[in-house]
Structure formats: C-alpha cells, structure tokens
Amino acid sequence: xxxxxxxxxxxxxxxxxxxxxxxxxxxxxxxxxxxxxxxxxxxxxxxxxxxxxxxxxxxxxxxxxxxxxxxxxxxxxxxxxxxxxxxxxxxxxxxxxxxxxxx
Numbered sequence: 001x002x003x004x005x006x007x008x009x010x011x012x013x014x015x016x017x018x019x020x021x022x023x024x025x026x027x028x029x030x031x032x033x034x035x036x037x038x039x040x041x042x043x044x045x046x047x048x049x050x051x052x053x054x055x056x057x058x059x060x061x062x063x064x065x066x067x068x069x070x071x072x073x074x075x076x077x078x079x080x081x082x083x084x085x086x087x088x089x090x091x092x093x094x095x096x097x098x099x100x101x102x103x
Contacts, residue, residue, distance in 0.1 A: 025070040
C-alpha cells in the first residue's frame with residue numbers, strides 16, 4: 001500500500017504533491033517548487049519524473065487532459081490524505097521539540 005511505501009515524505013515528494021493541488025505539467029511543478037521554497041528545493045527532471053511515475057502507480061496523482069502542451073497531473077484524494085498525514089506527522093515532531101526544549 002502507498003502509505004507503507006511513503007511513510008515519510010522527502011521534501012521533493014512533499015512539494016511535488018503540494019504543487020499538484022492545481023493541474024500542472026512537469027515544468028510548472030518545477031517552477032512552482034523553486035518559487036515556493038525560494039530555490040532551496042530544486043527538482044531535477046530525472047527526480048521529478050521518477051516521482052511522478054511512483055505517484056501515478058500508487059494512485060496519489062492522476063493525469064488529466066489540458067488544453068496546453070505536455071502531460072498534466074493533479075493530486076487524488078489518496079494523495080491528499082497522504083499529504084495531510086505527513087503534515088500531521090511534521091506537526092507532531094514540532095510539538096515534541098517544543099515540549100522538550102521550550103519548557
């Protein structure tokens with residue numbers, strides 16, 4: 001199941017799924033991720049397309065038809081649930097840190 005394989009998301013995984021809250025193609029995903037992370041996360045084409053293939057295989061995203069050139073993708077409900085789980089995991093990590101060091 002996808003949840004086991006994607007128990008924790010790398011930053012490229014996280015931001016790729018986040019980018020697909022809207023229909024985007026590969027170039028648009030890459031640009032959006034670089035913009036939102038202020039260049040801290042840069043997706044090389046090989047990395048991006050390997051992630052997209054994994055996400056498609058696990059029903060985290062789907063291809064959609066678009067008027068523009070290229071392949072376009074959007075996150076599925078399964079992918080959105082996985083992203084929500086990751087955000088909850090990250091919030092728990094922050095809470096654990098704050099409870100330990102900010103006493």
